[in-house]
Amino acid sequence: MKVHVNRKPVEVSGEALGTRLIDFLREELDLTGTKYSCGIGVCGSCTVLVDRKAVRSCRLEVRDVLDKKVLTIEGMLRPDGSLHPLQQAFLDAGAVQCGYCTPGMILTAHALLLRHPAPTREEIRSALRNNLCRCTGYQQIVEAVERAAPFYRK
Amino acid sequence: MPDRAWRNDAVAKVTGAARYTDDLKLPGLLHAVPVYSNFVHARIRTIRTGAAEAAEGVIRILTARDIPGANRHGQIRKDMPVLADDKIRYHGDVIAIVVARTRVQAVAAAALVEVVAEPLPAVLDPEEALRPDAVPVHEQHGSNLIHTHRVRRGDIERGFGESDFILEHDFQTQHVEHAYLETEAAVCLPRPDGVMEVRGSMQHPFSTRRFVAGTLGEPLANVEVVGTPLGGGFGGKDDTAALVCARAALAARLLGRPVKMTYDREWSMRESYKRHPYRVRYRMGVRRDGIIRAVHCRIVADGGAYCSVTPWVTWRSTVQCCGPYTVENVHCDTLGVYTNNVFTGAMRGFGSPQMNFVVEQMVEIAAEKLGMDAVEFRRLNMVQQDSLTITGQKLNQHRVAMGEALDRVREASSFEEKRKRCSHGSDEEEELYGIGLAMSYRGVSLGAEGADFTAATVNAQADGSILLDVGVHENGQGAESAMILVLARELGVRPDRIRLQRSSTATIPDSGTTVASRGTIMGGGAVVQAARELKRKIATTLSQRLGCPMEEIRFEGEAVHGRGQALPFAEAMAEMYKARVFPFAFGMFRAPEVSWDEETGQGDAYFTWVYGCQAVELTVNRRTGKVTLLGMTAAHDVGRAVNRPMVLGQFYGGMAMGAGYALQEEVRMEEGKIRNTNFHTYRILKADQLPDMQAVIIENPDPLSPSGAKSIGEPVNEIMAPAIANAIYNATGIRHFRIPILNPLSSESSAEDPPADRKEPS
Numbered sequence: 001m002k003v004h005v006n007r008k009p010v011e012v013s014g015e016a017l018g019t020r021l022i023d024f025l026r027e028e029l030d031l032t033g034t035k036y037s038c039g040i041g042v043c044g045s046c047t048v049l050v051d052r053k054a055v056r057s058c059r060l061e062v063r064d065v066l067d068k069k070v071l072t073i074e075g076m077l078r079p080d081g082s083l084h085p086l087q088q089a090f091l092d093a094g095a096v097q098c099g100y101c102t103p104g105m106i107l108t109a110h111a112l113l114l115r116h117p118a119p120t121r122e123e124i125r126s127a128l129r130n131n132l133c134r135c136t137g138y139q140q141i142v143e144a145v146e147r148a149a150p151f152y153r154k
Numbered sequence: 155m156p157d158r159a160w161r162n163d164a165v166a167k168v169t170g171a172a173r174y175t176d177d178l179k180l181p182g183l184l185h186a187v188p189v190y191s192n193f194v195h196a197r198i199r200t201i202r203t204g205a206a207e208a209a210e211g212v213i214r215i216l217t218a219r220d221i222p223g224a225n226r227h228g229q230i231r232k233d234m235p236v237l238a239d240d241k242i243r244y245h246g247d248v249i250a251i252v253v254a255r256t257r258v259q260a261v262a263a264a265a266l267v268e269v270v271a272e273p274l275p276a277v278l279d280p281e282e283a284l285r286p287d288a289v290p291v292h293e294q295h296g297s298n299l300i301h302t303h304r305v306r307r308g309d310i311e312r313g314f315g316e317s318d319f320i321l322e323h324d325f326q327t328q329h330v331e332h333a334y335l336e337t338e339a340a341v342c343l344p345r346p347d348g349v350m351e352v353r354g355s356m357q358h359p360f361s362t363r364r365f366v367a368g369t370l371g372e373p374l375a376n377v378e379v380v381g382t383p384l385g386g387g388f389g390g391k392d393d394t395a396a397l398v399c400a401r402a403a404l405a406a407r408l409l410g411r412p413v414k415m416t417y418d419r420e421w422s423m424r425e426s427y428k429r430h431p432y433r434v435r436y437r438m439g440v441r442r443d444g445i446i447r448a449v450h451c452r453i454v455a456d457g458g459a460y461c462s463v464t465p466w467v468t469w470r471s472t473v474q475c476c477g478p479y480t481v482e483n484v485h486c487d488t489l490g491v492y493t494n495n496v497f498t499g500a501m502r503g504f505g506s507p508q509m510n511f512v513v514e515q516m517v518e519i520a521a522e523k524l525g526m527d528a529v530e531f532r533r534l535n536m537v538q539q540d541s542l543t544i545t546g547q548k549l550n551q552h553r554v555a556m557g558e559a560l561d562r563v564r565e566a567s568s569f570e571e572k573r574k575r576c577s578h579g580s581d582e583e584e585e586l587y588g589i590g591l592a593m594s595y596r597g598v599s600l601g602a603e604g605a606d607f608t609a610a611t612v613n614a615q616a617d618g619s620i621l622l623d624v625g626v627h628e629n630g631q632g633a634e635s636a637m638i639l640v641l642a643r644e645l646g647v648r649p650d651r652i653r654l655q656r657s658s659t660a661t662i663p664d665s666g667t668t669v670a671s672r673g674t675i676m677g678g679g680a681v682v683q684a685a686r687e688l689k690r691k692i693a694t695t696l697s698q699r700l701g702c703p704m705e706e707i708r709f710e711g712e713a714v715h716g717r718g719q720a721l722p723f724a725e726a727m728a729e730m731y732k733a734r735v736f737p738f739a740f741g742m743f744r745a746p747e748v749s750w751d752e753e754t755g756q757g758d759a760y761f762t763w764v765y766g767c768q769a770v771e772l773t774v775n776r777r778t779g780k781v782t783l784l785g786m787t788a789a790h791d792v793g794r795a796v797n798r799p800m801v802l803g804q805f806y807g808g809m810a811m812g813a814g815y816a817l818q819e820e821v822r823m824e825e826g827k828i829r830n831t832n833f834h835t836y837r838i839l840k841a842d843q844l845p846d847m848q849a850v851i852i853e854n855p856d857p858l859s860p861s862g863a864k865s866i867g868e869p870v871n872e873i874m875a876p877a878i879a880n881a882i883y884n885a886t887g888i889r890h891f892r893i894p895i896l897n898p899l900s901s902e903s904s905a906e907d908p909p910a911d912r913k914e915p916s
């Protein structure tokens with residue numbers, strides 16, 4: 001049994017099937033960029049993409065993602081190791097403060113831009129509505145997503 | 155600086171590489187979790203740990219008896235236990251900790267610990283707690299009164315005598331959760347050299363070190379607290395976070411193994427301290443010509459089970475009890491009170507949001523009574539250059555920018571024009587429209603609250619790269635980046651030459667806590683002093699080489715310039731080493747003297763002040779009461795904006811937090827137990843509930859701040875609630891004396907009946 005994490009196949013043992021996805025990523029694979037905050041699917045800090053859709057890894061078990069493609073924040077870097085334009089946009093727009101919500105925000109925004117590369121500010125706000133941020137008031141995060149959007153249209 | 159944001163730690167944060175406390179892994183790591191009881195106030199008889207000890211994977215259960223050092227801590231009064239011993243004083247008291255091989259095992263075993271205790275009556279209402287027959291929360295302290303502050307200025311009787319109108323209202327504010335996204339966590343490693351190395355999600359490394367060393371009964375030098383990325387603080391990662399570190403360190407010391415303790419959200423919200431709820435009775439006397447002649451107020455703050463920094467928080471409320479207005483006759487009494495509620499402490503704003511909620515509505519109520527424009531009323535009474543504050547401080551050491559902030563917000567928000575469109579409760583519209591504003595001034599840094607000095611070292615290397623160490627802590631706000639930019643500017647070099655050393659209590663003197671928005675002004679001050687000392691050394695050493703007297707040497711454009719010749723910075727540093735002089739300097743910044751007389755409440759409370767104003771536009775649906783925020787504008791004098799995009803981030807984040815405070819955030823206590831302990835029931839504002847915000851940065855560099863910068867983190871957070879309350883009033887015609895304003899259409903929460911002696915307009 002396998003899951004694909006950040007474009008690499010990962011063997012999964014029978015025992016691991018019932019493990020929460022967030023724990024599997026953080027503890028087994030040491031992908032600690034996925035953050036735990038509420039544990040009940042409300043805050044979005046633990047967001048990862050599964051087959052290009054943003055999901056909450058605290059609400060899933062490993063069995064739910066068998067044979068699927070999981071993308072975590074560690075998989076956002078481009079193959080040459082440089083920052084993805086969306087990551088760069090977060091830097092440039094000043095969208096990062098404590099950074100704890102940032103991985104989840106970036107992945108949620110990535111899922112949005114993959115399906116809808118020309119969102120309005122309202123659409124961005126509504127796509128991010130289930131990702132909490134206590135530091136930024138969201139404004140520079142919305143700006144970062146706007147800044148990155150043209151890249152997805154190419 | 156370029157228009158793009160710059161931060162030293164952002165790449166690690168956007169790639170997921172940043173390691174926060176819970177992300178750290180060590181060989182042989184054990185896991186600890188807290189054990190709570192279901193009591194709110196009780197005397198502990200026994201703690202039965204047998205069943206838990208026998209559970210799978212459990213290494214050990216620790217109770218207060220296992221503590222080798224002190225079990226009472228606190229920054230002002232040592233009344234907070236690491237583990238409850240004699241009594242349980244609130245629902246969040248930790249009775250024991252379970253250490254196990256895995257966290258899951260520890261959590262399972264925690265449920266098996268049994269606390270036998272004799273329940274005591276719980277005191278939950280601060281007014282009742284003050285009665286002489288109330289059950290004391292801390293017997294040793296005598297009464298439940300933690301402390302008092304006062305202001306006595308002028309002659310209050312005469313002030314009211316000279317007033318044409320006297321207005322009196324009662325106000326009430328709520329417990330608020332900081333809601334940092336990262337919960338408390340600690341990883342403690344007993345090192346072979348005997349030092350306990352502590353990493354934690356905390357914002358005050360030096361206070362944490364005192365808590366840890368005290369608990370272990372070891373000297374401060376035996377504990378090293380190492381800076382670790384922090385997932386939000388807002389003032390909330392101090393006492394509780396330090397206690398979590400102390401517990402993990404206790405387990406690590408006793409077991410000789412590294413221990414991690416990471417909190418669940420529910421534990422965090424249950425145990426961690428909150429913003430103080432206030433009850434304020436406020437009486438204001440105004441003369442027909444619009445001058446405030448007298449203010450009488452009584453402030454009661456619920457401190458909860460422990461003292462924490464209640465005396466400091468409420469001191470600020472006392473000093474700022476009249477908002478940014480000069481009033482000649484003031485009588486203010488402030489009481490901090492112990493109860494069996496969750497304890498309360500530092501939170502962004504630190505005692506000012508509550509008072510601004512009161513004052514900025516009182517001035518509008520007064521203006522309306524007088525038939526006067528509220529902006530004009532504010533202008534008549536606000537502090538000006540050289541004004542005397544209500545504590546007798548003359549504002550003559552910096553630019554008093556109150557009027558400037560007010561005007562900039564009025565312009566940027568088109569306030570005058572929009573004000574005409576307000577609905578005032580008219581029954582013609584479905585969506586009632588309102589715009590409102592509020593303003594404040596705020597004393598910078600700790601003031602007479604505490605010892606205020608910081609240290610920095612600058613250590614240039616022979617290749618021109620630079621190591622900087624500063625005693626301020628990165629809380630996520632960009633403190634480190636700001637320090638780097640201050641140094642880069644002083645030395646005339648690019649910021650990427652400078653690396654901020656990972657902060658550690660072992661390398662820099664205790665510089666206090668990064669609270670009170672003091673990071674930039676105090677840390678920046680120390681950096682500037684260190685840079686100046688370094689430049690002096692370089693100039694002295696290289697003056698001959700550069701062919702000019704040292705006074706003429708300049709540092710700019712990545713070079714050290716003499717008369718007609720210049721050395722690139724790297725070469726200059728190499729020359730320093732050749733001359734056998736270290737390009738190393740220590741700098742410290744001491745806040746200028748302040749003064750305070752506890753008896754009269756008079757003195758120069760803060761060495762400088764900041765000025766700000768905010769406006770908010772909103773609609774209220776006349777049927778559902780739903781509030782829609784349409785726009786928020788803020789103007790603040792920041793002294794100097796060291797890192798513009800980060801300053802903007804402080805504006806937006808502060809306004810958003812303030813809006814949540816006004817409209818929906820509330821820790822709901824029932825019989826001393828918190829009912830909403832996660833984000834589905836404790837709701838902070840979401841991206842689609844907030845409008846685009848406008849920030850106006852005013853820069854009047856402060857002569858008393860070496861870097862020119864003042865502060866911004868808290869001012870932006872402290873006036874949104876009254877601005878919203880005023881906007882709601884202008885939309886609906888209903889005044890709200892209580893936050894959160896859950897139902898803007900109901901005046902239920904309005905003031906009590908006016909006292910008999912109130913003068914009515916003649």
Ligand code: FES
Nearest residue numbers: 039041042044058
């Ligand atoms: S931790 Fe998964 S949504 Fe909050």
Ligand code: FES
Nearest residue numbers: 098101133134135
């Ligand atoms: S940056 Fe801190 S929670 Fe979003």
